[in-house]
Amino acid sequence: MDSRPGELHARRPAGGRTPVSQALCGVPLDRQKKPPALSTSAHLQDMATMRSNLGRVLPGSSILFLCDMQEKFRHIAYFPQIVSVAARMLKVARLLEVPAVLTEQYPEGLGPTVPELGAQGLRPVAKTCFSMVPAVQKELESRPQLCSVLLCGIETQACILNTTLDLLDRGLQVHVVVDGCSSRSQVDRLVALARMRQSGAFLSTSEGLILQLVGDAAHPQFKEVLAPHAPPDLPCSLSSNHHILIDRIHLGTQQAATSRQAKF
Numbered sequence: 612m613d614s615r616p617g618e619l620h621a622r623r624p625a626g627g628r629t630p631v632s633q634a635l636c637g638v639p640l641d642r643q644k645k646p647p648a649l650s651t652s653a654h655l656q657d658m659a660t661m662r663s664n665l666g667r668v669l670p671g672s673s674i675l676f677l678c679d680m681q682e683k684f685r686h687i688a689y690f691p692q693i694v695s696v697a698a699r700m701l702k703v704a705r706l707l708e709v710p711a712v713l714t715e716q717y718p719e720g721l722g723p724t725v726p727e728l729g730a731q732g733l734r735p736v737a738k739t740c741f742s743m744v745p746a747v748q749k750e751l752e753s754r755p756q757l758c759s760v761l762l763c764g765i766e767t768q769a770c771i772l773n774t775t776l777d778l779l780d781r782g783l784q785v786h787v788v789v790d791g792c793s794s795r796s797q798v799d800r801l802v803a804l805a806r807m808r809q810s811g812a813f814l815s816t817s818e819g820l821i822l823q824l825v826g827d828a829a830h831p832q833f834k835e836v837l838a839p840h841a842p843p844d845l846p847c848s849l850s851s852n853h854h855i856l857i858d859r860i861h862l863g864t865q866q867a868a869t870s871r872q873a874k875f
Contacts (some may be wrong), residue, residue: 666784666813668759674750675704675711677730677742678764678771682722687765688800696791696817697763698729700720703821706832707738711760712736712750714743716770736856741769742778751781759784761820762792768799775807785812786820 672747680694687693713733715724725732738746751757760778762785764771771792775785787807794800808814825836 628688648815655817661781666759668761668786669826670707670709670824672755672758673709673754673824674754674760675700675709675715675766676743676747676760676762676774677701677711677728677733678774679714679716679721679763679766680725680728681715681718682725682764684721685725686799687793687795690765690869692727693729693763693791693793695766696788698727699786700761700763700817700821702728703824703836704761706836707824709824710750710754712743712747714738714746714764714770715747738775742773742777742779743770744774751783757783761786761788763788763817765792766794767792768794768796772803772807775812776810779811785815787812788817788820789814790816824834 637772675696677700680690680697684690699870701711703709711730711733713724713730713735715721715735715737717739719735724735728762736743740746744751760783762771762774762778771787785807787804789804792800792804794803804814809852821836825833827833830836
């Protein structure tokens with residue numbers, strides 16, 4: 612077989628096809644197409660985007676949202692535990708100079724924020740919307756460095772869920788304090804937590820977020836921040852259990868419908 616200067620000819624296999632790895636051998640190196648190399652700035656931007664998806668929490672770029680822990684909601688499941696966790700988050704936020712905002716849902720009818728939250732000094736923002744964002748929009752706009760919102764309160768399937776979606780829509784990271792959120796129905800709570808995770812929120816515990824904020828056991832506030840406390844006793848399963856509950860609800864609904872049809 613003749614060969615031309617500057618070219619190598621690959622011999623075709625018996626099947627008549629030339630493997631891709633051999634196909635380029637017949638093309639001079641100076642004529643082979645190479646994928647465009649990423650510029651340094653584009654590479655750094657891609658790396659920064661990947662890092663931003665890690666969900667790191669820093670005091671200087673975070674804010675604490677306290678949602679609707681009011682007198683008329685005391686009947687909600689695990690209300691004392693939720694308020695205790697939120698009070699701890701608020702205490703840590705004050706120690707680490709993390710700003711905090713507090714809302715109240717229709718306070719004329721649902722009453723003021725419960726005193727055990729320890730939110731004295733915070734001016735509650737009244738709202739009727741099932742999201743905190745419209746009520747605290749000015750606060751968000753006044754903090755251009757803001758990256759992360761730590762969110763706790765009630766109810767999970769209502770104001771917590773809608774606040775999360777609105778914040779995500781603004782490009783902010785949302786860290787839902789799982790042991791600091793509750794609902795009248797634990798089915799609603801567990802499904803809402805799964806729904807928020809599907810949308811891109813980070814689910815964490817108060818302890819996990821506090822340790823991220825402190826960052827180092829050598830922090831001067833470490834001992835005060837990690838003071839002994841009783842962990843809340845509430846269901847936190849986020850994977851299979853809520854599917855089991857939903858399946859049971861569907862099964863119960865089907866059985867009830869079948870029973871009604873049998874009567875007729």
